[in-house]
Amino acid sequence: MKTYRVGIIGLGRMGSTIDDEGHTPLPYSIAAACRASERLEIAAGCDLLPERRGDFTRRWRVHAVYEDYTEMVREERPDLVAVCTTASGLQKPAREAPDASFRGDSHAELAVALAEMGVPMIYVEKAMASSMAAADRIRDAVKKNGTVFNTGVLRRFDNRYEVVRNAVLRGDVGEPRAAIHYAQSSLMHGHIHSIDTLSWLIGDPAISSVRGEIAPRDYVIENDHIPYDPTATYELMFENGVRAWSIPAAGWEYEIIGTEGTIRSLNNGAGASLRRVPPGDGHERKGRSNWEEAPFDFVTPKSTVVSCLEDLVNAYETGRKSLGNIETAHHITEACIAVAESHRRGGAWVELPLAGRDLYIWHV
Ligand SMILES: NC(=O)c1ccc[n+]([C@@H]2O[C@H](COP(=O)([O-])OP(=O)(O)OC[C@H]3O[C@@H](n4cnc5c(N)ncnc54)[C@H](O)[C@@H]3O)[C@@H](O)[C@H]2O)c1
Incomplete structure (x- = not known):
């Protein structure tokens, strides 16, 4: 070898x-x-x-x-x-x-x-x-x-997120509808991770549009230049119809909600919780609020x-x-920068790819 x-x-x-x-x-x-x-x-x-x-x-x-x-x-x-x-x-x-x-x-x-x-x-x-x-x-x-x-x-290389992704892709929560990231975070240092992980967990469908805002809310971007890494919140639209949101509170967690259940990566990857339509339940109850905690085999973490x-x-x-x-990394970077572009346009939805390429965001 x-x-x-x-x-x-x-x-x-x-x-x-x-x-x-x-x-x-x-x-x-x-x-x-x-x-x-x-x-x-x-x-x-x-x-x-x-x-x-x-x-x-x-x-x-x-x-x-x-x-x-x-x-x-x-x-x-x-x-x-x-x-x-x-x-x-x-x-x-x-x-x-x-x-x-x-x-x-x-x-x-x-x-x-x-x-x-x-x-x-x-x-x-x-x-x-x-x-x-x-x-x-x-x-x-x-x-x-x-x-x-x-x-x-x-997290894209973390086996604790891989098991969550595998569950989503084999349909344990039905058809994914919504994806949520929890934690207050800076845009370029932190949300590059959160957007990447949300995308990864649902199988990397293309992101078609993005909206969001940076802090402070009234910040005016001048000369295509943001001289600091701003705290940000966002909403993403994936081409397969899944919508994703960032919630600026709690520790780092991710949740994928589908037609038949929900799976949540807990405590920055330390565990996961799966809730599903109970076995044998009639199709007519799917999507209602009767989901029950289901067994989920977790893994021993490996070095990412x-x-x-x-x-x-x-x-x-x-x-x-x-x-x-490179295509995936380039696309995720584009979605991240599009959050600031949306802020510049008053929080409007911004289509990808971005028309302007010059907006610079300083980060660590
Ligand atoms: N992926 C992760 O989980 C993770 C964790 C920690 C840091 N990071 C990232 O890693 C990067 C580095 O962070 P850090 O905390 O290790 O920083 P650091 O300051 O501890 O180390 C950076 C080093 O790079 C050197 N350096 C800078 N420019 C150079 C150049 N042109 N040629 C040679 N050396 C050069 C500096 O002298 C410094 O020693 C950051 O972008 C940070 O966000 C990522």
Whole structure:
């Protein structure tokens, strides 16, 4: 079995150290996931900050560290590169764009460059781009170069969400009608996850239109520029007729409501609850409020990052699409940015694809 060599750009939390923070399931950082997987090895790391490079070498005993990612790629020829820089490219704790002309977009810039340099597989932290113009450039470069691509929307690679998705797709709740995300969240940092997961749970039908608003409600978008990552709420219309809403309260949960029941992923994925029309109940009672809790086999959680990186390898070896392939990631990014576009139009429904590609939204 071939082992693939991984280069990591950005040796901070996601690249190297997030495993120390108490999240589960582990491993979570790219470096720890590579160590845990038989398919992957850490080839090299890259960071602008010398202290991060030193910490990385001490922690992972990897001496191939670089300041310049182009040099890392040329020297090490990694099979897979993980982009774990901040989206804006600014060092934390930056919370907003320094001025109205700022268009920093590190994820997009690196993704395009890596695809053009011929790196076969890339993992890009989310959101993959801060504007649709940049997302278009990634899509074009990835398609042109046949790059195998996933992003860090990790619930898509989480077996605790996969069982919920499988239940929805095999019809346990009947025909899906509504999809709901619970939690207050920022648009680009948080709702890129929530929109991606809602889409994933119902089988990724295309999103045809979006409406929403950002906070503060009276915020006026000028010069195609939002200098901070705004809290947002949204409504989505999928092409198969399913409608989705974000509810800005409670912890992170997702619910898919169908004609014959409802399934809810609980407590940020820690469990799930299925309620259905009771067995043997007459068809005439379907859709009424007599649904009962039904048994649901849950799973032992597995590392989402290992699953995501191994999905890249599997897609590379077999030629099948990766689970977070570029068309899907591009479409989800478009839906996310469309929430702000709807805000700009007073909360009107906005059709996808967006006509304007230049709206830039700063995020971490
Ligand atoms: N998917 C997830 O669950 C998850 C979890 C944590 C963080 N993230 C995302 O990962 C990204 C990074 O977050 P973090 O918390 O690890 O940040 P961090 O600040 O801890 O690390 C980022 C590192 O990137 C380096 N860097 C920036 N630009 C660079 C460049 N051009 N070349 C080389 N190095 C560069 C910085 O010096 C810094 O060390 C963010 O977009 C964040 O949203 C995702």
